[in-house]
Every structure is written in structure tokens, then in C-alpha cells.
Amino acid sequence: MFRRGLCFFLTSVLPVAAACSNNSSSSTTNPTAPTTTVYITEAFSGTLDPNSQQSKQFQIAADGTMSVTLASLTATSNGPALTTPVGLGVGVPNADNSACVLSSSLVTAPSLQAQISVGVTKATATYCVAIGDQGNLKTTVTFVIKVVHP
């Protein structure tokens, strides 16, 4: 009879212990380390004359999303913000680096939220942003373009 009792003990307890053992093994599984893309914020500033345009190049270090913001447009470096719309675009330099071939652009006034968001690839490496007067400027203005990219 003792053996029968012992048998009952083994058959009733072991499955429960095994269930717990399964819990333990699942909790010790090593998670896969997430891949984190590091984003860099750059600012490109300069002056823009009426009926002119400017472009700046920069390097991409990884695949990801690039966001571009015309963060400031002022008549003087300390002056009030202008709301004059100008052209803003992103793209890649042409073969001789003499121009920025735009893939996305818009006409916009300054904002503190991203105005253009595009996917970029490390393979392309070099991208560019451009700003240009659309015929609205009467005098030279100072601009700041903020670019966040991988």
C-alpha cells in the first residue's frame, strides 16, 4: 500500500513540477538584441537671395527615414520669423555635384515639425537638401534647415 501511495505521489506531482520546469526554461531564453538605428540631427544655415537657391549635401550611415524641416526663415539673424513660403526639397546630388536632384519637395513657410519624411538607404550614401525662392522674396533672408537622418 505504501508503494501505491508513493506511486500516486509520483504520478500526481511530477507533471506539475514538469509544468513549472517548462516555465523556467522559457523564462531563461535569451531575447534577440534589437537593432537600433542611431539618428543624427544636423542644421544647415545660410542666406538666400531673391530668385536664387542653395543646396547642402550630407552622408547617410544606415537605412532609415530622413526628416527635413525648414526651421527658421528670418530677415536678419535676430529678427522676427518670416512666414514667406519658399521651396524646400530633398534628393541626391547629380553626377558632377553641381545640383541637387530632388525626389521630394514642397513650398512651405517655416515650421518646427518635419515637413518632408523620406526613406533613405546607406547604399546611396550622399543626399542633399535644397531651398529656393519661388518669387516671393524681396530681400535676402537667413534660413535654417534641420535634417534628422540615420
Added chain:
Amino acid sequence: MTRRLVRAGLFAAVLAGVVAAAGCSDSNSSSTTSPTPTPTGPTTATFSSFVYPSAIGAAWQNLTISGTGGTVTATLVSTNPPGVTVGLGIGVAGVVSGCPQGISISATAGSQVAASVDAGTYCVKVFDPGTLTSKVEFTVSIVHP
């Protein structure tokens, strides 16, 4: 004697089962523990300084916005002397010198400027709009995520 042995075996089985179940129960309860929520309310800061009459007369205070961004609101609380009009703006900072503004207004006490912003470093700026004739002290209240 035989009954006693059976009871002993049964008792051991029940006891061990309870202990084992308690262990499992502990595992389950720890996995359902709720994390302590992080406060996400807006932050209010006070910016007090002064500005001189000049083409480059300005004062600004930087602020960092994390997460997904939000709305930055700056209110000109007071000026000394009272009733003076100053420039009040919000601009981008951290990656460029000074505080180039993305939005600005001509402000008297009570005036407010607000902007939706992404995560990043920004600044609230008070500047001479070209009309100041003497030093102006001011207080600005800034509310941001």
C-alpha cells in the same frame, strides 16, 4: 498500518502538489505585475531675464522635447517697464548657434505664442522688435511636453 501508509502517501502528494502549484502561481503573478506608470504631464518653466534695445538684443532659454513631441506654449507674463512690446518667438536650438526662430509675434504682457514641435531641442526667445528704447525686464511662462 496500511491505512496510515496510504494516508502518508496521499498527504505527501497533496502537499507536494500545493507547493509546486504555489511555485507556478508565483511565476504567474510576477509576470502580470503592472509597471509603475511614468508621469507624462506637461512641464511649466519660468524664464525671466532682460533685453536691451539693439538689432542683436535678445535673450532665450533652451528646452528639450523628448518622445513624440507636442506643443510648446510661451506666454509673456510681464514686462518692466509695463506695457512694452517685445518680440516673442520659438525657434530651433542645439544644432545651430543662437535661437533662429520658426515662429514669432509682437507681444505685450498676456500675449501667447505656440508651436507644434517634434522631439528635439528648441528655444523660447525674447528680442527687440526694433522699437525698444531702454532695457526691458520680462518674465515668460513656458509650457511644454
